[in-house]
Amino acid sequence: MNKPLTTVRLGCGAGFSSDRLGPAVDLAQRGALDYLVFECLGERTMAFGHRDRMLNPARGFNPQLGARMRGVLAHCHANGTKIITNMGVANPRAAALLVVDIARELGLHGLKVACVEGDDVTHLIGPDTAFMDHPGAVKDVGLRMVGANVYMGAEALLPALQAGADVVIAGRVADPTLFLSPLVHRFGWALDDWTALGRGTLAGHLMECGMQITGGYFADPGYKDVPRLADCGFPIAEVQQDGSFVITKLADTGGCVTPATVKEQLLYEVHDPAAYLTPDVTANFRGVSVTEVGPDRVHLSGGDGSVRPDKLKVTIGFDGGFLGEGGVSYAGPNARARAELAAGVVRERLTRINQLGGDLRIDLIGLNSLHQTAEVPASESADIRLHVALRSTEREDVDMMLWEVESLLCCGPAGGGGYRGQVTPCVVTHSALIDRNRVSPTFEVFTA
């Protein structure tokens, strides 16, 4: 058991699956952290993990796991920093074994690596499982289910922390839980101390997206300037026993921590600020005070919580076929008319001549694309890119669309250039609820 602490220092080493590595290494090296957390599992990333695992039973975890661990493991070991991550995705056991191998390569013998399982509830999902976010049930989707995972809470991670694991690798747990669990472990918070759990969840929620609180995803030149954005640092939370905390970053990194960066993240992906649901607590972000207490130091206090939900959210993933995207650009005099003609030609050939299935969308980038459905007035640009997107379960349809777009180079309007095309695999996800008592987290520790 660790001695009681007055402050626990948490760092975030990744806020999404493709996040940067260098700033995580900086934190491992110089952050004086108790825990370094990597949050790498978006809503849909899990379904891709299931697909990878079906193709190769030794895969299905985050593809950057090896690179990340090679970057931070020796520093964390030297500094007494423990690592918590959901990079196990659909295969936490294989991920843990990889980390054990890397630890041995690095000479870190005795390092304890835990995998946490129990989130894969595919066996509990049947054709009649009803969705919570969408009318209908699994059988109505008409696509192959690849797997289903439940959002587990602190109860899933605590046993591995109590067993003294240096690295804890999970699949699906709620993102704030990755940060809340070490606080519960170190401070001895009860799992029904809703105020403490609400505040720890607030800290986790603010930290889980990495640089989104240190100046990343914030800069708007002339309005919200961020110093040295290219060198932006990942965040640190200095948390006290009462659940209040300071958000900061390493002093020599780029970016900024201000009340404004904190507030934008406070309600990121939040609906009712008084009822942020996680497996651990119904957190209440009302009444939180946000105070600048120094350069790149923002203090948060207040916040509360109430009883946790009885049911847990499950994300069910389906194979969604393919997304094809192809484009050609038009610039200079009359570019808009030429691009619009190209769009008409593509639409006509795909529907009338090829009788293509699937969902088709054509955008004119530079004129109106992201906000086309919002019907924002078109810009006056004379540099316009035709962008054609088609999603289909049939690969042949997607390939045919790309061929039609590329054929514009010789067969379309004058002056088109710069064809590019790509095909990416798609997944479809839906959510359902299951009773908490049907979920049984387990863990196993491997020693390097």
Add this chain to the structure above:
Amino acid sequence: MSHRLIHDIAHARAGDKGNISNVSVWVYDPKDYPLLKRTLTADRIKAAFPKLFTGSVTRYEMDDLHGLNFVMLDALEGGVNTSLNLDSHGKSFSYLILGLPIEE
């Protein structure tokens, strides 16, 4: 003055869950918060983009922190599963709302 945008007095961030979008909007200067509350109502957002925000729009007020949170149901052209919008997460909706003019 009549051409000032919300962008001149406030900053914003968008998030998504399924087919639901939320955009939080925060004034730079607390003095502008009453103006923001007056000009940026849920009804106005729904009315400005009826083809995009096809479901209900709810506004949550964070008076202590001088911000508003808008939650738009059925707002993401089916959500990331089916939307063919380049920005299928609606990340750019923050600037869609900031681009509205202030009604002084």
